[in-house]
Amino acid sequence: MQRRILMMLVLLLVIIMSLTPVFAQDEPQTPAITEITWTCPSGFEGQTLVLYNWLYFISDTAIQEFEARCGVTVRLETYGSNEELIASMRQGNPGYDIAVPADYGIAIMAREGLIQKIDVSRIPNYANIDDLYKGLSFDPNEEYSVPYLWGTFGALYNVDVIGEEITTWEQIWNFPGRIGWTDDQRSILGVALRELGYNPNSTDEGEVYEALDLLLGYATNSNLIHISEDPTPLFVRGDLDLILTYSGDAFQRILECECDNFKYVIPVEGSVLDVESMVLLKDAPNPELAYLFMDFIHDPFVAALNTNETAYGSVNRVAVEAGLIDPEISQAIIPSDDVLELMWVIEDIQDAEFIYADAWDEFRIIISR
Amino acid sequence: MAMWLTARTRKYSGVLLALPSVLWLVLFFLLPLVIVFVFSFMTRSTSVTGVTLPFTLSSYERAFNVFDVILIRSLRIALFTTLICLVIGYPIAFYIRTRKTVLGRNIALFLIILPFWTNFLVRTYAWQVLLSENGTINGFLRGIGILAQGESLQMLQTEGAVLLGLVYGYLPFMVLPIYASLRRFDFRLVEAANDLGARDLQVFWRIIVPMTLPGIIAGSILVFIPAIGSFVTPDMLGGTKTLMIGTLIGDKFERDRPLGAALSMIMMGMVLVALVIYAWGMRKESQNNG
Amino acid sequence: MANTVLSQPKFGQLVAVDDRIKRGRILQTVGRFSGGVVIPFASYFFLWAPILVLVLFSFNASRTVDVWRGFTFDWYLNVFNSMGAGSARSSATLMESLRNSLFIGAISTIIATVLGTMLALSMARSKFPGKKIVDGILLVPMVIPEITQGISLALFFKIVFDYVQNTTGERWLPGFGTIIIGHVAFNISYVAIVVRASLQGLSKSYEEASYDLGANYWHTFWRVTFPLILPGIIGGALLAFTLSLDDYLITFYNKGVGSGTLPIYVYGMLKTSVSPEVNALSTIMLAVSTVLVGTSLWLQGRNGARAD
Missing domain, CATH: 3.40.190.10 (Periplasmic binding protein-like II)
Incomplete structure (x- = not known):
């Protein structure tokens, strides 16, 4: 056994030695990256x-x-x-x-x-x-x-349903097909807050409830039939025509389906980054x-x-x-520079989180009637 | 009678035999429920435990004021599920019981139980595929011309879909206890009643139903309880209009623990009320019979 | 009411009548109650339709389930290949979750069957103060919805583990242990109830005779009671195993790293798209359980027929 291991080690050494000069000669002048250059230090084997x-x-x-x-x-x-x-x-x-x-x-x-x-x-x-x-x-x-x-928060939709590409939040809220939302209270209420001209991370109860009313108006005038952690499978299967979701999830589905009727949009008014x-x-x-x-x-x-x-x-x-x-x-x-400027990041607002939670509860209950 | 096997040794061995199970259930079932009970009276917070002092009734207040729609809907869906299971399950149990040979009976029983050896989630998923707008049923309806091309019925994300999924999921819980009580049922009683001039309906209501009542009660409880707390089915087959209490409890575990705990307690309260009604009905029935 | 309809002499006469002649008429009567064959057959179709779809799509050449694109065995090959080493990550996780499911199911079934049988013996064969309370406790797992059980157990473990860490400095983690504890907790009752039913159907005279002949409790149990209630114990164990394999919520809230079961894996998958491998695996599991349960029922049927 030991002899075999020794032999393999020697062999390995020979190979490495014969390769090393090749690497040395071929050192590229421009740093074109064609492979992983990261090397793993030893000592982690088996962990x-x-x-x-x-x-x-x-x-x-x-x-x-x-x-x-x-x-x-x-x-x-x-x-x-x-x-x-x-x-x-x-x-x-x-x-x-x-x-x-x-x-x-x-x-x-x-x-x-x-x-x-x-x-x-x-x-x-x-x-x-x-x-x-x-x-x-x-x-x-x-x-x-x-x-x-x-990533970004936007809409993945079936362009066949509306016949044209959409670009704004207004078009998303009034989309003529079956709509599903990702259950993300901070993002969706944030969009509504921004639309009202408030800080999308507002901690003001009055403002959040104004945003809630705005969303209720949109929801009752459209065919919002689904809210869950991840509505993408329903969209892919054709049970929803537009979903609010995250960019990567959307593009994974777009690339998988190899069809030209799935489109993802980051509305021009800006959205969550x-x-x-x-x-x-x-x-x-x-x-x-x-x-x-x-x-x-x-x-x-x-x-x-x-x-x-x-x-x-x-x-x-x-x-x-x-x-x-x-x-x-x-x-x-990647959104265009104009849109990128309008994007915002969701912040930790500590106990004000409960304002959003309560408003969202109210929203879900009212639309479930 | 062996003299050494006194009442005392029996008592002793009985306690000893029951002890491990009782300890297990108290420790890993009742004690955790006590924690939920305590949590339900605490104040929500954004801390590691999710709760803080002081003790308050506000979670219960919110549960009844804000979530009343959900509570009522859950109760309604669970009751309908139980009722439909009973209406479908009773004839099935009867059918199984009346097979002529033991083998036939076993095959009939086997065909009921077998689908339940595939995973609950996978079965529910299969319904998603069936009910989807581009799914099997819509495809079939389009194929035979009931629906035009491009037309489809929206079946998913409706209360009907949730009911269907729940009935499908819990039907055996109804069939098996009824079958068990029918197995003990002596069909010569039917014969006797007929001989004495009783009509079929009379026989059914006055003999068969009372004799199988324990099975009906057991089955109804076994269906009602998981139905009211269901989480997976409304999540997979329902939509915005079918939000149920189980989904809400799961959600509130992450975001608002006292409210989740209060909702759990209220749900258990509803189960308890159902049990009391059943127990009362059963006692009344046995008094009538006695 | 039933008692007044049937007076004693009538019943005596009936017993004497040849059962076989009467059976035809009785069946006619009860047949009407079961809606003839229509309702049962519709029900059987209802129960089997989704299963058929599942099986069908496990042979579908397309990865999606909306269209039929021809016949393939690929998904089955993937499942079998993933049992070996060097397979794709997702299939390897699928197999790991299956192994976890079977392991957790087996251990929790064994524990629950032993404890539940003991409890059933105690309930059916002895009297002691507080028996009514035990009876009540026994019912608790059956009347508490799973979601409450899963979450309450998770909160309980958190408190216990924190306490252990604060007092001893040792860190306890959720994992197989916590899942098994949860599964045993809801399975004890089911086993106890099934076994108690078969004990109640068993006359005490067998055991009394054994005691009279000088056998002790231990001997009597293993030589007399156990063989007689074995079908009940097996039934209870099968039920426990099934419930354990099917559980999602209690496992979800009490799992640790690497202890996810098949339902956990499948649920994660449902969030995007179910791979046809899951259909294939489900079909395999269905086929295996069909053979197992079918054989046992067939054997029981034969024994039963002989006993008749």
Whole structure:
């Protein structure tokens, strides 16, 4: 046995030695990125990383690469909303290392001590992230989160039903087909607040209830028949004609169906911009490997894989500038500069969250009559 | 009678045998319910536990003032589900009981139970596929010309779809207890009644129904309880107009724990009322018979 | 009322009449109550239609379920391939969740069957103070909706685990243990009720005779009672296993890392689109359970026929 291992080692050494000069000669002059350059330090073999993520929110290829390079196992489990993630962490971390909450979720989790501080100096590839996404309102001092992907909140609709492409919120509210909404009170009430000229993160009860009345008007005058955590399957099967959902989920469906009647729109009046970031959970069993994974994710090639497979926007500046993002995807998901200026991020508003919750309860009950 | 097996040893062994189960149920069933009970009187907060002091009745107030529509709807859907299950389940139980051979009876029973060996979620999903606008039923109706091309019936996301899913899901809970009580039923009683000049309907209402009442009651309870607390079925087959209490409790566990706890308590209250009514009905029936 | 209709001598006469001749007429009467064959057959169709759709689409060449695009065995091959190593992530997770389901189902069934049978023996064969209360406790799991049970148990574990951590510094986590505890909790009652029913149908004289002959409690149970109530115990265990396999809510609120069961996996999948592998796996499970349950019923039927 030992002799065989020794022989293999020697063989390996010979191969490596014969290859090394080739690499040295071929060192490219321009930094064109054609592969993952990230290397895994040794010593992690056989370990496990547990990732708690949204469904279909990571590239399978990236995970496999990470597993192969480090000799580790990545276990992926999923949640369906910020609230589900927070609720399960409040129950006590059952053994997850990394989670990927959206914006205001990070602030809540930091405030409640559900996540640990991150030392970004231990993540060399953190430098690859566009400054635009760093130090946002939910983590102003860059202490708790590593930006991961971004998306928008808009409408996925069947263009055959209306016969033309739509561009505004007004057209969305008055869409002539069967409508389904994602059960996201902060985003939807936020849109209504903005329409009334208020802060979409308002903590004023009167303003939120005005927004509620506005939504009630829209809902009763249209065919809103469905509200759930994820209405996309019903849309794909043809039981809904328009759904309010997130950009990546929408584009995954558009790419899957290979049809030309599914369209996604970010209305010109602006909408929610969500930035999902990786966080290190409290009581994470393997923080070392977690750091390694966060660094790996921001290797430009990996970051590009992630965007190209999930259809969510990349926060990795190097990947974007090197042209690694599938042009079809970047064209589709990036709003125009005018619209981008009107987008907003949902903020943690602490106990004012209950104002939204109560208003939303009232909304759901009134439309269920 | 063995003299050593005194009442005392029996008492002793009885307690010993019951103890592990009782402990398990108290520890992992009743105690957790006490926690929910306490939570339902606390104030909501954005803390790790989701609750804080002081004690208040405000969650109950909100549950009855804001969510009354949902409570009534859940109760109505659960009652209808029970009723439909009874109307469909009784003849099925009868059918199974009256197969001539044991094998025939077993096959009939087998065909009822078997679909339930596939996962509940998968079965409900199958209904989604059937009821969808581009689904099997609409496709069939278009195929035979009842619906024009491009036309479809909206069946999903209606209260009818939820009722259908619930009846489908819980029908065996009705059939099996009724069948069990029919199994013990001596059909010569029917014969005797006929000989004495009783008409079929009389036989049915005066002999068969009272004799199978325990099965009917057990079946109704077994259907009513999961139906009123149902979570998966309204989620998968319903829409905005079929919001039920189970979905709400699940949602409030994440966002507003005292309210979720209060809704749980109210739902258990409704179950309890149903049980009391049944128990009362059963006692009255047995008094009539006695 | 029934008692007044039937006076004693009449009943005596009836017993003497040949059963077989009478049976035809009795069946005619009761046949009318069951709506002839229409209602039962419509009901059977109602029960089986979704299953047929499921089976049909497990052979559909298209990944979507709205259209039939020809026949394929691919989904079955995927399921079988994923049992080996080096398979796609999603199929591997599918198989892991199936293994978890079977493991949790088996362990919780064993525990619930042992405890439930003991409880049934106690309820049916002895008297002790507080028996009425035990009777009440026994019913609790059957009258508490699953969602309440799942959430209350999760809150309970949270409090206990926090307490343990504060006092001993040790960190307890939800996982297989918490799921199994929850499943046993709702299964004990079902097992106890089924076993108690078969104990009630069993005359005490067998056991008394055994005691008279000098056997002790232990011997009497294993040599006399146990073989006689075995069908009841098996029935209770099967019921417990089925309920455990089917449970979504209690598992959802009490699972840990890597302990997700098949329903958890399927529910996650329903949020986007159900892969045809799930249809294939369901069909396989249906086929296996058909063979198992069918064989047992056939055997029972044969025994029953012989007993007649």
